[in-house]
Amino acid sequence: MVDLIAALRSAIGAAQVRTDPDLVAANVVDWTKRFEGATPAVVRPGTVDEVVAVLRLCNERRAALVPQGGNTGLVGGSVPLHGEIVLDLRRLDALEPVEPRTGQVTAQAGVTIARLQAHARDAGWMYAVDLGARDVATVGGTIATNAGGLHVIRYGPTRRQLVGVEAVLADGRVIRRLDGLEKDNTGYDIGQLLCGSEGTLGVVTAARLRLVPRPAYTVVALLAFDSIDAALDAVGVLRRDVDAIQALELFLRSGLDLVCTRFELPRPFASEHEAFVLVEAAALADPTDALASAVGGVNAAAVAVATDDVAARALWRYREAHTEAINLEGAPLKLDVSLPADHISEFMQRVPARVHAIAPDAAVWQFGHAGDGNVHVNVTGYAHSDHPVTAAVLEYVAELHGSISAEHGIGTAKRPYVHLVRSPAEIATYRAIKHALDPFAILNPNVLLPEAG
Helix, strand or coil, rough: HHHHHHHHHHCCHHEECCCCCHHHHHHHHHCCCCCCCCCEEEEECCCCCHHHHHHHHHHCCCCEEEECCCCCCCCCCCCCCCCEEEEEECCCEEEEECCCCEEEEEEEEECHHHHHHHHHHHHCCEECCCCCCCCCCCCHHHHHHHHCCCHHHCCCCHHHHHHEEEEEEECCCEEEEEECCCCCCCCCCHHHHHHCCCCCCEEEEEEECEEEECCCCEEEEEEEECCCHHHHHHHHHHHHHCCEEEEEEEHHHHHHHHHHHHCCCCCCCCCCCCCCEEEEECCCCHHHHHHHHCCCHHHHHHEEEEEEEHHHHHHHHHCCCCCCCCCHCCCCCEEEEEHHHHHHHHHHHHHHHHHHHCCCCCEEEEEEEECCCCEEEEEEECCCCCHHHHHHHHHHHCCCCECCCCCCCCCCCCCCHHHHHHCCCHHHHHHHHHHHHHCCCCCCCCCCCCCCC
């Protein structure tokens, strides 16, 4: 390892290969503080050629590495839990002008989502992927995890925004397809294969991304209901009757109480309600009348409508502050799942009992993206091994024919449970693809794929 570190310093500059524990501390622990590892070095290439040099050296010496962007992952997929080298890609931060004829832009892997969004806005467009970690999460990281976020119901996850990709394979070969062709039916789409692969097949260094028209009008409403079923029924009506919907978020009374208490926010309604749906509609023409008409038909117990940007941000705060408020309760066990629409209510009502059967003193917090069936289950107050709780929740998800990962990926946390939702033939296919592109398993070898039995 000493010789490798010396070679890396020679290749990309001594200042960009960090070994001081104080300098690498932020790279070895994840956002939840549940996953913490150690690394011999954090390597910070600034060009694609430097990425090539790093991968060639690591591949020759069979040294494992973990690609890392903003390190906002929640399943232990971007930290060196087994002593891997960290490949920090944030110095790859070039952002090209928006192409006005196609509404596309090329961004390097280290560009943050917030910066990309602002860049698109300045050109009269919008980048459709949006998530709470937008200020830190990077283009490369969101491609590696096929990040979802708040607007999946309308625009799809990151995979749907990806028009082309530049990536470096484990042996240093570069794949570059950034021409932005909307139609290119020439065999396998390697970019789509890399999207969601969690850095196990190649290192994404840049991407050609599709933008969408920037809405001229946005309206936000918060609806209160006295049951989860009533809230989900309303979600179905809103999806059917308002074609301008771009976000449909669900949270519960317990989460609202926590957010209001932690951040001293005024309660949105005078009376108590069990479930809440936050809906955002946006379009080139004002969608207020269409949304108002649909809201009038869903039998909400109470409604609050934002009439300006300040009021809209205030309503969004009740939903977006959930993650921060829960983290203040202690490092949470975070389980990101998706369910068929007709099982979401059953799951949300029954999963707390399944957790409490194992951890009676734990607190369970649930919220999510109601429009696409995504529920975030957070468990706090449980200091023991989280494996029994994780198993109980994910086995229940599998019983209901859901997914054990809606948008956070598999990482390290969910490796033991992939078999619940993927057949032996599918897992064998994953392994074959991994071996073909990374025969010496240097790229994030301890995530996603189940350990060989």
